[in-house]
Every structure is written in C-alpha cells, then in structure tokens.
Amino acid sequence: MPVKFKLTVEKARERVAKFCQKIADSNLNLSTWGNISCYLPDEEQVVITPSGMSYKELRPNMQVVVDMKGEVLEGELKPSSELKVHLAIYTHRSDVRAVVHTHSAYASALAVSGIPIPPILEDMAALIGGEVSVAEYAMAGSEQLAENTIKALGDKNAVLLANHGVVGVGRNLEEAFDVCMMVERCAQIYILARLAGDPKILCPEDVSALREFYLYKYGQR
Ligand SMILES: [Zn+2]
Incomplete structure (x- = not known):
C-alpha cells in the first residue's frame, strides 16, 4: 500500500519557496509581481508568499501562514495583497490545492483586450478543462x-483578470x-493564429474527453 503523503505546514512553506525560485527563473512575472499559495485541507490553512518581496530572496520561513479568514498565524511578513483571491478560490473549489498568479505578457495582452482564450489545443483542454475566460x-x-475571479474561473483551472494578469489553479503547485x-503559451499561439487566419476551436465533446483522459487515465498509474 502506498503511504499517503501528508503536506505539513513546514513542507508547504518549503514547496512554496521552491516555486518562488521557479517563477524567478521563468518569464511569467516581472520583479515582485504575482503570488503563489498552497492549501492545507486538514489544518484549513493557506501558505502564501509575502507582499512585494523579490522571488529570489524568498525562503521557506518567509512564507506566511494564514487561516481561511486571512488572519496571519505564522510569519513575520505581510501576506500577498491578492490573499482574498486565493482564499475565495480555496473556499469555492474543494479540488484546488494550489494557486499561482502571474502577470505574463501574452496572456495579459488578451486580458487587456477582454478576449478569452478558447480551447484551441489538446494539451490545453486536458490541463485547463476548456476556455480561459x-x-x-x-x-x-x-x-x-x-468575487469576479471565482465567477469567471468556474470549474476550469485558469482565468484571465481584466487589465491585470492570470490565475492558474491545480491539485498541487506543479499543476x-x-x-x-x-x-501564456496558448495566449501566444492564439494571437499568432488570429493573425495567420481563422483559428479552429475544439468542440465541447472533445474538450470533455481530453479532460477526462488527463484526470483519470494519463501518465503512470
Ligand atoms: Zn497581480
């Protein structure tokens, strides 16, 4: 029998710190913008990045532990200014255990224009579950x-925030x-596809089938 991995507060702080380094090494965010959190269902607590700090400098003990009302339980620093978005997602989506918020360029271009990203690629349909509204x-x-974020997110794994950026959610921080x-990749491809011609959108039946396959059959089991 495989041993069920239990995410402790200490481990969660280490994992959020690890993904701060990944964000710092990516092209998703400029400077200190964006934020990362993960949820501990047994404790009903959230570990979130502090407000306005350089990702490169963020160590595990600098990550802030809050309860579901946003009260700080552990940590010296002020939590991310987008804490309300993270808490609302965990409250409304019991399947979500991690939230990453970025200001990446192509996705932000569509967010500025108020253009959703339709399901245009198979891997996108599998991972996100449909349109990014x-x-x-x-x-x-x-x-x-x-409120606006959870309404537009629905049961998908990503949403664009008008004139702002992207929120991605998943069953863990990797996802x-x-x-x-x-x-970001789909936003870039969608913009290019619109310039090149008339992008073809995957039909809802294929999106559902791709999503089901990813959730229940994909990878090593
Ligand atoms: Zn932001």
Missing part, C-alpha cells in the same frame, strides 16, 4: 476582484505552475 475588472486586492505556463 476573462474576469470582469476590479481593483487589485479588492473583495470584488475575488498550478504548469497551468500558468500553458496559459
């Missing part, structure tokens, strides 16, 4: 932005990070 604009850090990379 655009959440209506609200000021960063506001309760309204959290949420991959979702943000995928959104």
